Amino acid sequence: MVQRLLLAALAAAPLAALAGPNGPATLLPDTTGTTPTTGLNPAPAQAAPADPLPWYRPRHLVAQTGGGLGMVAAGAGYSLKDRLDLDILIGYVPRKYAGSRLSIYSAKLLYSPWTLPLGKTQKWALRPLMVGGYFSYTHGTLNDEEPNQYYRGYYWFSTDTRVGPLLGSRLSYALPPTAKGRSRNVSAYYELGSNDLYLISYVQNLKGLSPIDILTLSLGLKLDI
Amino acid sequence: MRSFFRTLPSRALLPAAAALLLGSCEMLEFSPNDHRGPDRQQDLTAKNLARLNQNPLPAGDTLRFVFTGDSQRFYDEAEDLVKSVNQQADVQFLIIAGDISDFGFGREMRWVDDHLRKLKIPYVTVIGNHDSVGNGRKAYEAIFGPLNYSFAYGDTKFIMTDTNGREYNFDGKIPNMPWVNQELRDTSTRRHVIISHVPPQDEDFDPAVRDAYVTALRNDPRLAFEMNGHRHDFSIGEPFNDGVTYINSYGFEKRQYLIVTVWGDKQFRLKKVQF
Numbered sequence: 001m002v003q004r005l006l007l008a009a010l011a012a013a014p015l016a017a018l019a020g021p022n023g024p025a026t027l028l029p030d031t032t033g034t035t036p037t038t039g040l041n042p043a044p045a046q047a048a049p050a051d052p053l054p055w056y057r058p059r060h061l062v063a064q065t066g067g068g069l070g071m072v073a074a075g076a077g078y079s080l081k082d083r084l085d086l087d088i089l090i091g092y093v094p095r096k097y098a099g100s101r102l103s104i105y106s107a108k109l110l111y112s113p114w115t116l117p118l119g120k121t122q123k124w125a126l127r128p129l130m131v132g133g134y135f136s137y138t139h140g141t142l143n144d145e146e147p148n149q150y151y152r153g154y155y156w157f158s159t160d161t162r163v164g165p166l167l168g169s170r171l172s173y174a175l176p177p178t179a180k181g182r183s184r185n186v187s188a189y190y191e192l193g194s195n196d197l198y199l200i201s202y203v204q205n206l207k208g209l210s211p212i213d214i215l216t217l218s219l220g221l222k223l224d225i
Numbered sequence: 226m227r228s229f230f231r232t233l234p235s236r237a238l239l240p241a242a243a244a245l246l247l248g249s250c251e252m253l254e255f256s257p258n259d260h261r262g263p264d265r266q267q268d269l270t271a272k273n274l275a276r277l278n279q280n281p282l283p284a285g286d287t288l289r290f291v292f293t294g295d296s297q298r299f300y301d302e303a304e305d306l307v308k309s310v311n312q313q314a315d316v317q318f319l320i321i322a323g324d325i326s327d328f329g330f331g332r333e334m335r336w337v338d339d340h341l342r343k344l345k346i347p348y349v350t351v352i353g354n355h356d357s358v359g360n361g362r363k364a365y366e367a368i369f370g371p372l373n374y375s376f377a378y379g380d381t382k383f384i385m386t387d388t389n390g391r392e393y394n395f396d397g398k399i400p401n402m403p404w405v406n407q408e409l410r411d412t413s414t415r416r417h418v419i420i421s422h423v424p425p426q427d428e429d430f431d432p433a434v435r436d437a438y439v440t441a442l443r444n445d446p447r448l449a450f451e452m453n454g455h456r457h458d459f460s461i462g463e464p465f466n467d468g469v470t471y472i473n474s475y476g477f478e479k480r481q482y483l484i485v486t487v488w489g490d491k492q493f494r495l496k497k498v499q500f
Contacts (some may be wrong), residue, residue, distance in 0.1 A: 068256055070255055
């Protein structure tokens with residue numbers, strides 16, 4: 001029961017953060033504010049627009065643990081309008097935790113509808129809600145279908161390919177802008193997730209499993225470059 | 226207003242921090258193949274056998290155990306099975322004939338244990354083909370224990386062996402016949418019961434080892450019967466017409482299990498229980 005309440009609290013946390021005394025409208029600058037660029041817009045650091053970067057250049061570096069994507073997973077990613085992040089990660093799990101040394105290749109797509117500036121200095125900002133999903137492929141599992149080992153359809157599921165939903169929050173701190181004037185943040189995030197097979201297990205056993213049984217947690221850092 | 230914003234990070238992150246403290250180790254999963262878990266869910270075979278030995282069965286006493294199999298992805302049923310078994314008087318332990326998990330993930334094995342540890346009696350398992358997928362064998366070894374093991378209880382020696390030949394791509398070594406033969410040669414108990422997941426008459430049993438296995442069983446004068454899972458349904462018979470009885474378990478989803486009573490040299494009775 002405690003676990004179910006906790007889960008509900010987790011799910012509601014981003015909403016609670018938004019539901020101030022006067023609703024989301026309170027997120028706009030109050031009447032004493034004179035800087036129309038704050039409020040719902042991201043990028044608390046007010047750097048002058050820099051030269052546009054080539055599209056293929058990663059916008060940030062990422063490192064995280066957990067979430068089924070590695071004991072450590074690191075990579076790079078892209079941002080669209082500071083709201084949609086696509087991160088590509090390579091994760092590693094040592095043999096003693098999984099029975100064999102695993103490398104996990106993953107892609108995460110996360111959408112953050114809101115960025116809330118925090119405090120007077122505007123150095124801190126919170127993305128109360130990130131919602132999205134991931135795809136992962138694991139290399140290095142031990143019993144991994146040799147030719148003719150099974151007849152077609154013997155196992156209906158993939159051992160190595162997983163997909164799953166993600167839900168999290170992210171706290172950012174504005175670093176001094178780069179020499180070229182681009183704003184930069186360093187962020188810490190958590191994500192709660194699951195995967196296709198855990199979800200199927202839960203959906204078919206609403207009595208025999210609790211939601212927290214199927215949750216995974218990731219903790220990570222993101223640095224704009 | 227401003228104070229609301231100042232407290233906002235703590236409002237949003239506090240539940241996350243609480244979750245972190247409560248279950249971070251298990252939730253911070255490195256991979257679905259990650260088989261770490263709390264200490265209480267490691268080496269469960271040894272722990273359950275230690276529990277069993279706390280209530281030794283005197284020589285000559287009747288043996289009675291619950292026989293089931295294939296708990297894979299049937300957690301609702303697992304909960305109901307535990308309630309039902311806990312109402313049975315005079316059963317000494319429970320056996321699951323393999324396929325504890327569906328995908329070979331440690332977390333699934335722990336989910337099954339979350340239910341079965343509520344049994345009033347100890348339980349033991351043998352590895353199934355689904356427990357062997359991916360890194361499942363390593364998860365099974367960490368969470369339950371050896372893939373081949375035996376234990377004596379009262380007058381009976383139980384021989385638990387991995388017969389999931391297809392999971393080794395029929396390498397001719399499964400079941401491990403030198404080990405099986407050595408176990409069957411042991412004359413320290415009055416009778417033997419051998420239990421595995423895939424029955425020898427099944428297409429998932431290594432055809433190259435079938436004869437050796439069936440012959441070894443036929444030649445063991447102490448063997449009471451052989452038991453399997455995998456087929457998710459009850460059956461009893463002599464598939465090789467050689468006097469050796471093979472018994473198959475219900476899967477959890479059939480909502481039935483067997484109570485097996487054994488006495489004398491090889492006499493036994495089966496009772497079906499619905500739950």
